[in-house]
Amino acid sequence: MQLPILSILVFFPMLGAVLLAFLDRKNHKLLKQVTLGLSLAEFVFSLPLWFRFNSETAAMQFVERYNWLPQYGISYYVGIDGFSLLLIMLSTFLTPICVLATWTDIQHRVKEFMICLLTLMAGMLGVFVSLDLFLFYVFWEVMLIPMYLLIGIWGNPARRVYAAIKFFLFTMFGSLLMLVAILVLYFYAGKTTGVYTFDLLKLYGQNIPFHLQFWMFLAFGLAFAIKVPMFPFHTWLPDAHTEAPTVGSVILAAVLLKMGTYGFLRFNMPLFPQAALYFVPLFSVLAVIGIVYGALVSMVQKDLKRLVAFSSVSHLGFVMLGLFTFNMPGVQGGIIQMINHGLSTGALFLIVGMVYERRHTRLIADFGGLSTPMPIYATIFMIVTLSSIGLPGLNGFVGEFLILLGAFKANMLYAIIAATGVIFAACYMLWMFQRVMFGEVTNEKNKDLKDLSCREIAIFLPLLLFIVWIGVYPNTFLNKTKASTQNFVTMMEKAKATQVSLSHEDKGEAR
Amino acid sequence: MTLTIPSFSLVSIGPWITLSVTAILILLADALSPKGNRTAAPVLALLGLAVAGFQTYCLWGKGGLDFARMVYVDNFSCFFYLIFILGTALTVLISLQYLKDYDKNLAEYYALLLFATVGMMIMAASAHLIMIFLGLEIMSIAVYVLAGLFREDARSNEAALKYLILGAFASTFLLYGMAMLYGSSGGTLFLSDLAKHLAGENLLKPLTLLAIALLLVGFGFKVASVPFHMWTPDVYEGAPTSITAFMAVGVKAAAFAAFARVFFLAFPGFKPDWQIVLWVLAVATMTLGNVVAIAQTNIKRMLAYSSIAHAGYLLVAIIAANQLGAVSLMYYLVAYTLMNLGAFGVVILVGRKKDSYLSIYDYAGLGAQHPGLAAAMALFMFALAGIPPTAGFVGKFYIFSAAVQAGYIWLAIIGVMNSLVSVYYYLRITVLMYMKPAEADLGPITFAPAVTATLLLTAAGVLLIGVFPGFLYNLAMNSVKIFPGL
Numbered sequence: 001m002q003l004p005i006l007s008i009l010v011f012f013p014m015l016g017a018v019l020l021a022f023l024d025r026k027n028h029k030l031l032k033q034v035t036l037g038l039s040l041a042e043f044v045f046s047l048p049l050w051f052r053f054n055s056e057t058a059a060m061q062f063v064e065r066y067n068w069l070p071q072y073g074i075s076y077y078v079g080i081d082g083f084s085l086l087l088i089m090l091s092t093f094l095t096p097i098c099v100l101a102t103w104t105d106i107q108h109r110v111k112e113f114m115i116c117l118l119t120l121m122a123g124m125l126g127v128f129v130s131l132d133l134f135l136f137y138v139f140w141e142v143m144l145i146p147m148y149l150l151i152g153i154w155g156n157p158a159r160r161v162y163a164a165i166k167f168f169l170f171t172m173f174g175s176l177l178m179l180v181a182i183l184v185l186y187f188y189a190g191k192t193t194g195v196y197t198f199d200l201l202k203l204y205g206q207n208i209p210f211h212l213q214f215w216m217f218l219a220f221g222l223a224f225a226i227k228v229p230m231f232p233f234h235t236w237l238p239d240a241h242t243e244a245p246t247v248g249s250v251i252l253a254a255v256l257l258k259m260g261t262y263g264f265l266r267f268n269m270p271l272f273p274q275a276a277l278y279f280v281p282l283f284s285v286l287a288v289i290g291i292v293y294g295a296l297v298s299m300v301q302k303d304l305k306r307l308v309a310f311s312s313v314s315h316l317g318f319v320m321l322g323l324f325t326f327n328m329p330g331v332q333g334g335i336i337q338m339i340n341h342g343l344s345t346g347a348l349f350l351i352v353g354m355v356y357e358r359r360h361t362r363l364i365a366d367f368g369g370l371s372t373p374m375p376i377y378a379t380i381f382m383i384v385t386l387s388s389i390g391l392p393g394l395n396g397f398v399g400e401f402l403i404l405l406g407a408f409k410a411n412m413l414y415a416i417i418a419a420t421g422v423i424f425a426a427c428y429m430l431w432m433f434q435r436v437m438f439g440e441v442t443n444e445k446n447k448d449l450k451d452l453s454c455r456e457i458a459i460f461l462p463l464l465l466f467i468v469w470i471g472v473y474p475n476t477f478l479n480k481t482k483a484s485t486q487n488f489v490t491m492m493e494k495a496k497a498t499q500v501s502l503s504h505e506d507k508g509e510a511r
Numbered sequence: 512m513t514l515t516i517p518s519f520s521l522v523s524i525g526p527w528i529t530l531s532v533t534a535i536l537i538l539l540a541d542a543l544s545p546k547g548n549r550t551a552a553p554v555l556a557l558l559g560l561a562v563a564g565f566q567t568y569c570l571w572g573k574g575g576l577d578f579a580r581m582v583y584v585d586n587f588s589c590f591f592y593l594i595f596i597l598g599t600a601l602t603v604l605i606s607l608q609y610l611k612d613y614d615k616n617l618a619e620y621y622a623l624l625l626f627a628t629v630g631m632m633i634m635a636a637s638a639h640l641i642m643i644f645l646g647l648e649i650m651s652i653a654v655y656v657l658a659g660l661f662r663e664d665a666r667s668n669e670a671a672l673k674y675l676i677l678g679a680f681a682s683t684f685l686l687y688g689m690a691m692l693y694g695s696s697g698g699t700l701f702l703s704d705l706a707k708h709l710a711g712e713n714l715l716k717p718l719t720l721l722a723i724a725l726l727l728v729g730f731g732f733k734v735a736s737v738p739f740h741m742w743t744p745d746v747y748e749g750a751p752t753s754i755t756a757f758m759a760v761g762v763k764a765a766a767f768a769a770f771a772r773v774f775f776l777a778f779p780g781f782k783p784d785w786q787i788v789l790w791v792l793a794v795a796t797m798t799l800g801n802v803v804a805i806a807q808t809n810i811k812r813m814l815a816y817s818s819i820a821h822a823g824y825l826l827v828a829i830i831a832a833n834q835l836g837a838v839s840l841m842y843y844l845v846a847y848t849l850m851n852l853g854a855f856g857v858v859i860l861v862g863r864k865k866d867s868y869l870s871i872y873d874y875a876g877l878g879a880q881h882p883g884l885a886a887a888m889a890l891f892m893f894a895l896a897g898i899p900p901t902a903g904f905v906g907k908f909y910i911f912s913a914a915v916q917a918g919y920i921w922l923a924i925i926g927v928m929n930s931l932v933s934v935y936y937y938l939r940i941t942v943l944m945y946m947k948p949a950e951a952d953l954g955p956i957t958f959a960p961a962v963t964a965t966l967l968l969t970a971a972g973v974l975l976i977g978v979f980p981g982f983l984y985n986l987a988m989n990s991v992k993i994f995p996g997l
Contacts, residue, residue, distance in 0.1 A: 068981070069980060069981045069984065070981075071981065071984055071985065071988065072984070109879075112882075134908075137899070138899040138900055138904075141898055141899050141904070142898075142899055142900060144898070145893065145898065148938075149941075149945065152942060152945065152946045153878075153945050153946055160946065161942050161946050161947075164942075164946070165935070165938060165942070168934065168938060169931065169934065169935065172931055172934055173928075173931055176927035176928065176930065176931055177924065177927065179908070179911070179927060180911065180915065180920065180923045180924050180927055183911060183912045183915040183916075183923065184915055184920060186912070186915075187912075187915055187916050
């Protein structure tokens with residue numbers, strides 16, 4: 001019998017959280033060490049996924065299925081394909097790094113923090129492995145609570161509550177409408193096929209009339225667009241990022257935002273392909289606006305963390321643009337860009353967090369000339385900055401290049417405007433770097449800042465490894481997603497050819 | 512002329528008899544035992560409830576009518592018996608210490624609780640409108656007295672008086688409705704006959720509609736639906752906290768049991784008529800409850816408005832008028848009983864000596880001082896807000912799926928948007944508990960063992976039936992087969 005790796009991955013952190021509940025709350029060191037051990041173990045557990053994954057097929061792998069509420073067609077059904085594989089690896093890879101990053105950062109209520117972190121981890125993995133809509137929805141919402149607590153309890157005292165509630169309500173708003181859409185889909189499919197099920201793969205390829213697709217696409221799309229976040233639903237993001245503790249920002253940026261883009265790829269587009277095609281102009285335009293707007297707003301930020309937050313809006317705009325090209329390079333670029341953003345932006349938040357820990361300010365104006373007292377820090381910061389800009393040889397380039405390639409094939413105009421985003425990115429990132437790092441040390445307090453400790457360097461080394469690896473030899477990662485992407489693109493092409501009924505006759509059902 | 516007494520079996524009303532006898536025993540024991548010794552009453556009450564629970568278990572699976580077709584013996588009533596027994600037992604548990612603090616640990620309190628429970632059971636099992644009225648009054652009179660238990664407290668008096676006067680009005684409406692129905696149906700008040708008599712060419716349709724409307728007023732009052740909700744906040748705030756919990760859970764469940772039975776059995780032919788009225792009521796109830804709850808700073812008032820909002824969700828289940836709707840109604844009432852009694856348990860613990868800490872700001876800093884208690888409260892709040900993996904989520908999921916199945920997509924959308932609004936005020940409690948420093952030292956909280964046990968039980972229950980909803984779903988599905996029209 002095969003080991004149920006996916007279930008282990010989802011439930012191991014939950015068990016860990018329960019274990020932590022029994023530890024002494026005063027012994028911070030032990031709590032952190034145990035969490036680190038647990039998260040490393042989790043990473044080790046996820047390695048077989050990577051090595052035993054069959055890249056030749058687009059079918060779901062490592063599938064597990066148990067009845068949960070069979071009367072309702074709900075089952076515990078998990079499995080992964082190329083899309084989810086990369087995101088799962090990213091999540092398990094980043095968690096130990098995050099735990100390490102809390103070592104000195106989090107000093108009060110350590111126990112609750114670690115419990116939240118592990119629960120969050122379980123929720124994230126659950127979202128990525130679920131192949132049952134009900135199961136997916138449960139994980140999608142469960143994950144909100146620990147994130148809300150992370151922002152609200154350990155965030156910046158001034159505005160953390162505001163940011164936490166805003167985050168919660170925004171996300172909840174979208175997901176509740178999605179819940180209604182899930183139900184509509186469930187009953188529609190049940191009525192037409194006679195099988196009532198929440199099984200995602202069975203719901204694929206239903207010949208849903210266009211007007212229903214239209215509304216359901218919008219309801220699902222709203223939930224995911226808020227999470228991504230796409231312009232104009234991005235307003236919760238800068239607040240949440242700025243107020244969250246460093247680790248919270250890292251996870252939020254690296255994994256939580258990916259749930260939105262992943263949601264489009266896994267749910268929205270395959271479930272409602274005709275509507276997806278119909279909405280290409282709208283979503284591409286929003287993506288392009290996000291790219292340019294995010295970049296421009298980043299340029300004028302005074303706060304380092306806010307700058308990084310807005311740069312996320314821009315980067316995620318690229319991802320969305322890539323996904324909505326529906327061709328090989330675009331979609332593959334979009335996926336690889338999700339990973340890139342996780343690595344680079346995660347690293348940037350860590351970088352900002354470390355300097356914040358030392359100086360308790362994040363205002364760009366308070367810094368200047370940091371490279372003199374902190375040379376190692378400056379080097380790492382430089383590499384990450386360049387990766388975020390998309391310098392060839394580092395990961396960002398691969399993603400953006402592929403996305404733009406795909407976009408040029410699909411629609412030249414979007415590609416041209418989006419390409420300016422790359423230039424703006426260079427502007428705001430390099431300008432920020434210059435102001436923070438170069439020149440004379442203007443502020444007395446910055447003169448004898450300590451450079452990175454061994455622990456902090458250890459945090460960055462694995463990140464840098466992958467930043468370079470993806471940049472130099474992206475095929476390691478592209479190969480894993482190739483079959484799934486191919487399958488996805490073919491499906492969308494088929495959908496383009498199929499006509500769906502445009503009649504509005506059965507619209508009267510809704511009261 | 513011969514008078515025939517129809518045969519009947521006392522077993523079919525076993526739980527009623529047990530509880531009534533227990534209540535009388537409690538009163539007798541109190542009268543005969545030496546003064547000041549009042550430990551017997553709650554123990555007896557719990558024992559009686561346990562026996563009634565066992566009897567209900569034995570009744571499960573039987574179908575049919577008894578007592579000259581006046582009483583249903585079916586799974587639907589058994590399911591509700593269990594809800595009432597659960598609610599009452601938990602109420603007894605959270606009352607002990609609370610009443611001692613007030614020096615009101617009276618035996619008649621427990622006796623009245625049991626009498627009220629019997630009333631609820633009669634409502635859930637009645638096959639005749641007069642039985643419903645009988646049950647309603649038995650329940651209500653006991654609860655009127657319980658609401659005014661703190662005689663020296665002006666607000667408790669206000670609560671009792673308000674509830675009595677308005678409740679009497681509501682009962683009158685119900686009676687008028689029944690009277691009209693008697694006329695329009697040609698002289699029957701049996702639920703199963705009504706549907707037949709009212710069907711077909713009916714010249715008296717306006718009269719029937721009037722009757723339905725009047726019944727709606729009566730039930731609407733008991734479930735606290737807008738616009739018959741005015742009494743709720745004042746009564747909930749003024750009544751003893753344990754009784755508030757009892758009203759929010761038991762009275763509401765009983766009213767919904769009768770509501771569902773009457774409307775599903777007797778008026779399937781008038782579905783479109785009452786559905787549209789209830790649609791408006793449900794939307795108004797959810798929206799008003801949730802929006803006004805935001806402005807509350809007294810935790811009992813907040814929970815009062817939240818209970819109005821929950822009545823709105825439950826109305827959605829009735830509007831759907833399909834099997835899933837009935838199932839969701841029953842599931843949700845179980846979930847609501849657990850999470851609401853849990854929340855009131857926390858309110859009692861935090862409120863302490865004579866309810867000195869009822870402001871929501873008294874919860875500030877609770878997370879740091881009493882992590883366990885705060886975690887329990889957070890769980891109940893998330894459950895009430897309908898966030899997985901709690902029972903509250905599954906309940907809402909069922910209700911809104913029933914609405915979507917019946918084609919009420921807009922109602923489902925309004926419903927979910929309402930739960931978004933509710934998230935705001937439930938979250939505020941967690942914000943206060945975890946994210947704000949204590950305004951003053953909270954001081955020690957005595958964890959009365961019975962209340963602590965209640966919290967553990969309800970918290971475990973909320974999670975358990977949230978993660979494994981299948982068992983209850985099957986039970987409820989078994990129970991709603993009796994409604995042929997669904």
